[in-house]
Amino acid sequence: MKRTLPGFPLSFGFMMFYMSFIVFIPLIALVWYTMGIGWEAFWNAIFDPRLFAALRLSFSASFIAAIINGVFGLLIAWVLVRYDFFGKRIMDGMIDLPFALPTAVAGIALTSLYAENGWIGSLLAPLGIQVAFTPIGVTIALTFIGLPFVVRMVEPVLRSLDQETEEAAGLLGASPFTIFKTVLLPLLTPAILAGMTLAFARALGEYGSVVFIAGNIPMQTEIVPLLIMNKLEQFDYAGATAIATVMLALSFILLLGANILQWWLSRNLGQKVVDSSR
Amino acid sequence: MNTKTYKPLLIFIAFLFLTLFLLLPLLIIFIGAFSQGFGVFWHSITEPAARHAIFLTLLVVVVTVPLHTLFGLSAAWALTKYRFRGRQLLITLIEIPFAVSPVIAGLVFIILYGVNGFLGEWLLANNLQIIFAVPGIIFATMFVTLPFIARELIPLMEAQGSDAEEASLTLGAGGFRTFYHVTLPAIKWGLLYGVILCSARAIGEFGAVSVVSGRIRGATNTMPLHVEILYNEYQFAAAFSVALLMSLFAIFTIVIKQVVERKQQLG
Amino acid sequence: MNTMSITITGITKDFGKTEVLKNINLTVKEGELLALLGPSGSGKTTLLRMIAGLEHASKGEIFFDGNNVTNVNAKDRNVGFVFQHYALFSHMKVKDNIAYGLRVKKKKDRPTKSQIDSKVNELLELVKLEGLGERYPSQLSGGQKQRVALARSLAIEPSVLLLDEPFGALDAQVRKELRRWLRTLHKQTGVTTVFVTHDQEEALDVADQVIVLNDGEIIQEGTPSHIYDSPNSPFMYRFLGNANELKGTATKEGISIGGVTLASGEPHADGANVISYVRPHEISLAHASGNDHHLEVEITKTHPVGPIVFIEAKRLDGDRERIEIELTKGSYDNLSIKIGDIMYARVERFGTFQANEYMI
Numbered sequence: 001m002k003r004t005l006p007g008f009p010l011s012f013g014f015m016m017f018y019m020s021f022i023v024f025i026p027l028i029a030l031v032w033y034t035m036g037i038g039w040e041a042f043w044n045a046i047f048d049p050r051l052f053a054a055l056r057l058s059f060s061a062s063f064i065a066a067i068i069n070g071v072f073g074l075l076i077a078w079v080l081v082r083y084d085f086f087g088k089r090i091m092d093g094m095i096d097l098p099f100a101l102p103t104a105v106a107g108i109a110l111t112s113l114y115a116e117n118g119w120i121g122s123l124l125a126p127l128g129i130q131v132a133f134t135p136i137g138v139t140i141a142l143t144f145i146g147l148p149f150v151v152r153m154v155e156p157v158l159r160s161l162d163q164e165t166e167e168a169a170g171l172l173g174a175s176p177f178t179i180f181k182t183v184l185l186p187l188l189t190p191a192i193l194a195g196m197t198l199a200f201a202r203a204l205g206e207y208g209s210v211v212f213i214a215g216n217i218p219m220q221t222e223i224v225p226l227l228i229m230n231k232l233e234q235f236d237y238a239g240a241t242a243i244a245t246v247m248l249a250l251s252f253i254l255l256l257g258a259n260i261l262q263w264w265l266s267r268n269l270g271q272k273v274v275d276s277s278r
Numbered sequence: 279m280n281t282k283t284y285k286p287l288l289i290f291i292a293f294l295f296l297t298l299f300l301l302l303p304l305l306i307i308f309i310g311a312f313s314q315g316f317g318v319f320w321h322s323i324t325e326p327a328a329r330h331a332i333f334l335t336l337l338v339v340v341v342t343v344p345l346h347t348l349f350g351l352s353a354a355w356a357l358t359k360y361r362f363r364g365r366q367l368l369i370t371l372i373e374i375p376f377a378v379s380p381v382i383a384g385l386v387f388i389i390l391y392g393v394n395g396f397l398g399e400w401l402l403a404n405n406l407q408i409i410f411a412v413p414g415i416i417f418a419t420m421f422v423t424l425p426f427i428a429r430e431l432i433p434l435m436e437a438q439g440s441d442a443e444e445a446s447l448t449l450g451a452g453g454f455r456t457f458y459h460v461t462l463p464a465i466k467w468g469l470l471y472g473v474i475l476c477s478a479r480a481i482g483e484f485g486a487v488s489v490v491s492g493r494i495r496g497a498t499n500t501m502p503l504h505v506e507i508l509y510n511e512y513q514f515a516a517a518f519s520v521a522l523l524m525s526l527f528a529i530f531t532i533v534i535k536q537v538v539e540r541k542q543q544l545g
Numbered sequence: 546m547n548t549m550s551i552t553i554t555g556i557t558k559d560f561g562k563t564e565v566l567k568n569i570n571l572t573v574k575e576g577e578l579l580a581l582l583g584p585s586g587s588g589k590t591t592l593l594r595m596i597a598g599l600e601h602a603s604k605g606e607i608f609f610d611g612n613n614v615t616n617v618n619a620k621d622r623n624v625g626f627v628f629q630h631y632a633l634f635s636h637m638k639v640k641d642n643i644a645y646g647l648r649v650k651k652k653k654d655r656p657t658k659s660q661i662d663s664k665v666n667e668l669l670e671l672v673k674l675e676g677l678g679e680r681y682p683s684q685l686s687g688g689q690k691q692r693v694a695l696a697r698s699l700a701i702e703p704s705v706l707l708l709d710e711p712f713g714a715l716d717a718q719v720r721k722e723l724r725r726w727l728r729t730l731h732k733q734t735g736v737t738t739v740f741v742t743h744d745q746e747e748a749l750d751v752a753d754q755v756i757v758l759n760d761g762e763i764i765q766e767g768t769p770s771h772i773y774d775s776p777n778s779p780f781m782y783r784f785l786g787n788a789n790e791l792k793g794t795a796t797k798e799g800i801s802i803g804g805v806t807l808a809s810g811e812p813h814a815d816g817a818n819v820i821s822y823v824r825p826h827e828i829s830l831a832h833a834s835g836n837d838h839h840l841e842v843e844i845t846k847t848h849p850v851g852p853i854v855f856i857e858a859k860r861l862d863g864d865r866e867r868i869e870i871e872l873t874k875g876s877y878d879n880l881s882i883k884i885g886d887i888m889y890a891r892v893e894r895f896g897t898f899q900a901n902e903y904m905i
């Protein structure tokens with residue numbers, strides 16, 4: 001097909017070359033390497049109680065963090081779209097902090113905050129709640145890094161919704177809670193789910209903000225990325241790549257899921273919902 | 279619906295949540311940095327190891343960001359100005375680095391260029407070192423930050439369509455002139471934000487870089503790795519001082535985003 | 546200005562399996578103002594973009610003054626193109642928009658700064674936007690933007706001027722004003738001009754020649770009055786406006802509709818089912834049956850709008866179909882028509898087509 005605007009071969013060619021060189025070839029190399037280690041080494045790396053424990057922690061902490069972000073993300077998006085108040089722009093800017101702040105910085109800041117002698121940790125310690133170096137700490141770090149996803153995904157959808165529908169429901173005698181449940185929530189659910197999926201995917205792979213607060217005790221507070229790191233430090237490349245390949249497959253499934261949700265969203269709202277997250 | 283009654287409560291909850299998760303961590307960085315006075319702060323960011331970490335980080339940014347800018351512009355041009363099969367798929371593929379754990383992003387380069395990796399022997403024979411050296415850090419950073427500029431530009435250029443470019447063409451301008459005079463001015467704010475966000479992420483990349491760096495102090499330490507070392511050595515004030523530098527850039531990034539959004543809304 | 550004729554031979558365009566243009570042949574004479582008229586999806590915009598070089602044909606050739614330009618790039622065709630949504634460069638002032646085509650010329654062809662300035666002023670005057678050169682497009686109204694777009698395209702002294710639904714995004718009032726003005730402008734510049742529209746009134750009002758497209762094919766071409774007076778197909782009647790459809794049978798004497806025979810110039814096979822199209826204002830009414838050309842109708846509705854009265858009537862012959870009639874206020878008053886009156890409708894003009902020509 002002939003194209004009228006010039007530059008397609010050049011721009012397309014450079015894009016493909018660059019993506020292949022930086023992303024595709026290295027990823028394929030990983031999968032290739034894993035295929036070369038043999039089934040036995042692969043199963044040995046996968047059927048490891050330490051990995052199971054790490055997976056359990058990574059999944060449960062990421063899941064809880066995604067739920068927290070789902071609830072509060074919706075609330076914050078609502079506040080930002082529907083209300084005007086002092087400090088709104090600051091709040092809006094703050095939402096993006098987890099995208100812009102280096103993860104290691106977030107990690108040491110959260111650890112200092114929630115350590116037993118920290119500002120919040122010292123308040124919780126008398127109640128017998130220990131946050132730092134426990135799964136709770138891991139969950140808090142993962143909540144931090146996943147915070148913008150739901151907000152930024154729900155915001156444009158909420159903004160595009162016609163307030164007349166709600167007003168009509170109100171005129172028909174529905175209470176605010178009923179209106180929210182029956183009119184708004186069904187429309188917002190796909191966006192919330194898409195945001196939560198992205199937050200969950202990001203949380204599964206997160207490293208920097210977690211390592212400091214987790215304490216990294218094997219079988220207890222060791223997340224999957226850290227386990228890969230440990231294997232690497234022991235030069236167990238086979239083990240590291242086996243786990244990495246499994247993680248990669250999981251991530252792609254999640255990315256696919258988030259994309260299907262986003263695709264559904266843009267189709268059903270008749271517009272492109274651009275999430276400004278990340 | 280009458281949500282006015284809930285307004286103060288909901289705003290309060292939102293602020294409380296954000297204070298707990300965002301504001302306090304940010305505040306503690308500022309307080310931590312100056313906990314032992316300005317002198318310690320200044321020393322922490324000017325001593326040789328810190329200076330070298332800052333230099334190396336800037337080097338990574340200076341290599342990564344211009345290349346990513348070129349990539350972002352190419353990808354956005356190819357994927358928004360033409361219609362072809364697989365276009366949507368490619369737009370999705372650009373986002374792959376988001377879905378990959380930074381640790382894995384580092385690992386893939388060890389597999390490729392490490393001593394036991396696919397190209398390890400060849401590199402060794404030619405006396406080239408990538409892993410546990412600066413090129414490895416750059417590759418790992420490039421992997422992780424690849425999507426940032428492209429994903430800012432693609433929706434923007436998609437929304438703008440090709441009419442202006444076509445008009446320029448019929449007026450006798452060629453491809454590069456059209457791009458420079460028509461396309462670039464129309465996307466400059468989005469591009470600016472993309473570039474700054476990409477820089478912020480390149481500065482702050484930790485997981486991927488820590489896999490490939492070898493953590494040789496004064497040789498392969500970027501700022502986040504330097505922070506980690508200081509923190510693990512219980513030099514909290516010094517760790518927070520370097521962290522503060524990076525946080526300031528993060529805040530700058532957010533301010534730019536707000537400015538750019540306002541500019542784009544104004545037209 | 547050195548303007549050119551356009552000749553198109555055998556142009557075909559397919560996007561995958563769908564053919565949007567099927568073997569199009571046409572000529573636009575030097576200095577002519579031609580309208581490409583058609584419903585949406587008829588292929589008219591694609592054809593216009595091909596003339597500009599913004600789209601490429603799957604088959605066929607395009608000539609400017611006999612020179613084959615089929616493979617010439619858009620940037621080298623020297624055409625003026627005006628987009629429906631203006632496509633102004635929003636970051637440039639009005640005067641810089643207009644000067645753009647001159648400034649991007651190769652150094653040896655580029656006019657001097659002062660030449661460009663005076664050209665811009667001349668064009669601002671031509672499009673009646675004197676004094677607005679320093680504004681940005683966002684500070685202009687839709688009509689003003691479109692005039693800037695026109696000035697910009699004229700700056701390069703194009704061989705042909707192409708306009709894609711130029712008034713489509715404007716209010717009805719502005720649209721009427723601008724199309725008259727386009728006529729005048731065309732007289733002044735004399736540039737061969739092709740514009741695309743889906744509005745038949747606009748096409749008939751503005752153009753010297755009209756080409757009607759449907760489904761990628763040319764249905765009819767000719768002067769506006771020819772197109773209006775002699776639509777060549779049921780599609781044309783329907784597209785040009787509401788016409789009554791009267792089912793009938795062809796006989797040796799003419800067309801038999803509900804027992805009334807109308808003389809027809811065109812021969813149709815004896816006994817064939819035909820449909821005659823009659824425009825509402827080409828029917829007259831009388832209280833008494835004069836000669837045998839009168840259909841008996843009952844008046845069911847009258848609706849005066851300004852100088853015209855819209856009348857609905859029911860045929861009293863076998864079909865009992867509803868027909869629409871338009872009378873001037875004067876003749877309506879003279880006849881003192883009331884609802885329920887039985888009257889006789891006389892068909893003044895009509896077009897007849899074999900029923901299977903359009904039956905699907």
